[in-house]
Amino acid sequence: MSEHSDQAAGTADPATEAFVAHRNLLFTVAYEMLGSAADAEDVLQETWLRWVGVDLAEVRDQRAYLVRITTRQALTRLRTLGRRKETYVGPWLPEPLLTTPDVAEDVELADNVSMAMLLVLETLTPTERAVFVLRDVFDFPYGEIAEAVGKTPAAVRQIAHRARSHVAARRPRDAVSSDETRAALQAFQHAVETGDVQSLVDVLAPDVVLLSDAGGRRQALPRPVVGADKVARVLSAGLRWIRTETELSFEPVQVNGWPGLIIRFGGETDTVMAARVENGLITGLYFVRNPEKLSRVDQRTALSR
Template sequence: MTDDPFVVHRSLLFTVAYEMLGSAADAEDVLQESWLRWAGVDQAQVRDPRSYLVRTVTRQALNRLRSLSRSREEYVGEWLPEPLLTTPDVAEDVELAESVSIAMLTVLETLGPTERAVFVLREIFELPYGEIAEATGKSAAAVRQIARRAREHVAARRPRVQVSPSEQQAVVERFLAALRTGQLQRLMEVMAPDVVLIADGGGLASAARVPIHGAELVASLLARPDREVSTVWLNGAPAGRIEADGRLAAVSLVVEGGRITHIYAMANPRKLTRLEEPAELAR
């Protein structure tokens, strides 16, 4: 068993990169670049390997995020994060599960690169302002201001109602059961009247290119009996895996007040490669 700090902290480093990028593939690229830099330093001179590695990954993720901004602007239809298969125990760390949820990652996508880095490092990983300043190339005072703005931005956009894991799972199971049967009325009963469906096909799979609003319209789009629907754990929460006509989709759901308020449907096949092996996440 190795005691190389990079290997010891790999799950943490992957989680930092993934939360900054919303893409497991890009996060893995960032880890590879960071490992090459780590291999080239005199590790005996590094006093705190964990902090050093988090800073290195943050810098590489910021570089990647800035280079990705144009391609995401040109993306076909809505852009959603790449879903990760997770084990149910990820949900036991409530803060971790919330931070990697598809809903939260979608909100983080509305932040600028530096704001996103500061928010992730401060609010999720609780790094000191001085370390964040070093990682982002800003002063500690500037980081404090950025963190406050980012907190307000996220608070205004994230789902506000918290539900217990048992209630979340019960509502998700009802929704998936209605999907299996394709019964329009059952689907409408489990969704909030103002439910929003956001789908990501990336131009590679059939998907609505703009958000769809309202239970009746969303239900009419989803009500198809000829599909296989199974329950999986994605990004720390119960979710759906759907197969129809040889095509795969992952569905993440937000529950408020006992009903589904947001549906995130990921159908871009390039984003569905992480649904077989659970990701190792850590804070």
């Protein structure tokens, strides 16, 4: 690097330094609200464009100010996404992220960015989702959240209570360890690789739900499949056919902070699989096959609170 480059690198302006320092947090906020890394990146770009026009001398708390901009941009995009999802082909799943190891170490963060949790957040209104994320995930004060969502602090408290109750009724009640999830996925993988349908049924909860998202780009199940026997039959039939056509392989990875699998056909990434596990059994299987949602699986994403 030249001397000129060294000087340039060492003299980043305060606005850039502040944005870079909080970038992982801002991305995490946007991703939690949107369930889409691509849209989260767009939100960060919009946040940056507004941030560079701010008079920093007037900013008391740069972190809170940046989160406020990000939240407002994410809310606008979330309402647009809602309309887009109405015409989405087949079930919609969040865009999976291969996360850095430190995300798994922060159990609370991993739980909040898990595929299962993001699907729960999908059932909230945009404002409820923003309030829940900022309060329960990032522990922002009600006053700061009120400024971000354009409500009074009293209204935000009510929204937070309503969203919290809604989420509590739908999220897993018992804490699950990464080891428990990993063990269930290993049993799942072994059953699939050996074609042992009974072993597959044994690792699935009786009311397991299988969701497959291909966005109309690849073959996928048009609706959820419910029940251990049905899920096992569908998976066995599909994978048996694939084996006759091409080589099938699994790679254990961290998906949204939890153990997951990348499934490759003939060496090409085809599916990212995440799971929800309770009491040692898989209660939710999430297969993301839409190529547009697999663009980041060759890199690990850093998230932070």
